[in-house]
Amino acid sequence: GAGVSQSPSNKVTEKGKDVELRCDPISGHTALYWYRQSLGQGLEFLIYFQGNSAPDKSGLPSDRFSAERTGGSVSTLTIQRTQQEDSAVYLCASLSGRAVNEQFFGPGTRLTVL
Amino acid sequence: KQEVTQIPAALSVPEGENLVLNCSFTDSAIYNLQWFRQDPGKGLTSLLLIQSSQREQTSGRLNASLDKSSGRSTLYIAASQPGDSATYLCAVLNYGQNFVFGPGTRLSVLP
Numbered sequence: 001g002a003g004v005s006q007s008p009s010n011k012v013t014e015k016g017k018d019v020e021l022r023c024d025p026i027s028g029h030t031a032l033y034w035y036r037q038s039l040g041q042g043l044e045f046l047i048y049f050q051g052n053s054a055p056d057k058s059g060l061p062s063d064r065f066s067a068e069r070t071g072g073s074v075s076t077l078t079i080q081r082t083q084q085e086d087s088a089v090y091l092c093a094s095l096s097g098r099a100v101n102e103q104f105f106g107p108g109t110r111l112t113v114l
Numbered sequence: 115k116q117e118v119t120q121i122p123a124a125l126s127v128p129e130g131e132n133l134v135l136n137c138s139f140t141d142s143a144i145y146n147l148q149w150f151r152q153d154p155g156k157g158l159t160s161l162l163l164i165q166s167s168q169r170e171q172t173s174g175r176l177n178a179s180l181d182k183s184s185g186r187s188t189l190y191i192a193a194s195q196p197g198d199s200a201t202y203l204c205a206v207l208n209y210g211q212n213f214v215f216g217p218g219t220r221l222s223v224l225p
Contacts, residue, residue, distance in 0.1 A: 033213065042217040043203070050211060091157055101146055101207055105158040 002026075004106035006092050012112045013082055021077040021109045025094030032075050033095070033103070034067055038088040046090075049075065082113045116141045116208055120216035127194055128224050135189040135219045137204035142182050145207040149178050149189050151200040152218070158203065162189070194223045 005024045013019050025032050034046040045059040049069045060066070064082075069075040079086055089110050093103040117140045127133055137147070146165045150158040162171045162178040164187065170179040177190040187204055201218040208214065 031211070035215075043205075043215040045212060045214075048212060056212065093158075101211075102160060102163045103148060103158075103205070103213065104160060105150075107157040110155075 004092060004094050004104050006090075006106035006109050008109060009107065010110045010112075012114065014114050015084060016081055018078065018080045019082055019111065021079075021090050021111070023075045023077070023092030023106060025073065025075070025092070026096075026104055027073075029094035029096060029104075030072065031095035031101075032069060033093045034075070034077050035091045035093070036061075036088045037091060037108075043091065046077070079111075082111075084113050087111055087113045116144075116206060116214045118204060118206055118214050118216040120202075120204060120219050122219060123217070124220040124222075126222040126224060129194060129196060131194050131223075132190070132192050133194055133221075135191070135202050135221070137187040137189070137216055139185045139187075139206050139214070141208070142185050143209060144182065145209055145211075147178075147180055147187050148205050148207070148213075149176075149187075150203045150205065152203060153200050161202075191221075194221075196223045196225045198223050 007022045030051045032049045035043045037043050047067045048056040064080045067077045089108040091108045092106045096102045119138045121136045148163045149161040152158050164171050164180040175192040180187045199222050201220045203218045205213045205215045
């Protein structure tokens with residue numbers, strides 16, 4: 001596709017359930033980032049993938065959060081045993097690389113935990 | 115640890131005014147700086163990217179400057195329009211390949 005896509009656009013779940021959020025980066029982009037944006041807050045870095053290197057997981061808030069990137073393309077962010085404080089917009093961005101390193105963002109997934 | 119701040123937090127101006135948004139960062143060892151706009155309930159749209167070796171970039175009515183040594187960037191919007199109303203975020207890319215975002219400036223342009 002022409003841009004970064006994310007699915008679902010909205011997800012409502014019950015406390016304690018697991019959720020999976022998907023990100024399709026721009027084709028050819030080697031780097032992928034996940035961020036979280038809570039209501040009225042700035043962007044919080046979660047995890048970063050670069051090529052085949054081990055991901056930078058330093059931003060994950062707890063061990064309930066995990067992410068993987070298959071085949072260097074699509075990424076899935078998984079939140080286990082969701083809590084109400086996990087409610088936020090989850091944004092994915094891919095990086096153009098080639099010495100420019102410009103980020104392109106997807107539209108986000110709005111997660112609501114009841 | 116890199117910290118990014120933006121001033122003002124919110125700004126309301128009448129249509130047609132020129133305005134300046136400010137972004138400051140504490141560590142000048144950055145790879146680049148990127149300005150974004152975010153409309154309510156939407157993702158981020160890239161506006162301008164300034165490499166560390168550059169001093170400014172222009173796109174239409176937007177001009178972004180970078181003074182790396184003083185840790186500052188400004189986004190200048192000329193002849194503002196109601197459609198410019200959004201939250202504007204700056205982000206710096208550190209050499210460790212992690213981005214740090216400012217909290218944003220919420221802009222309202224009144225018709």
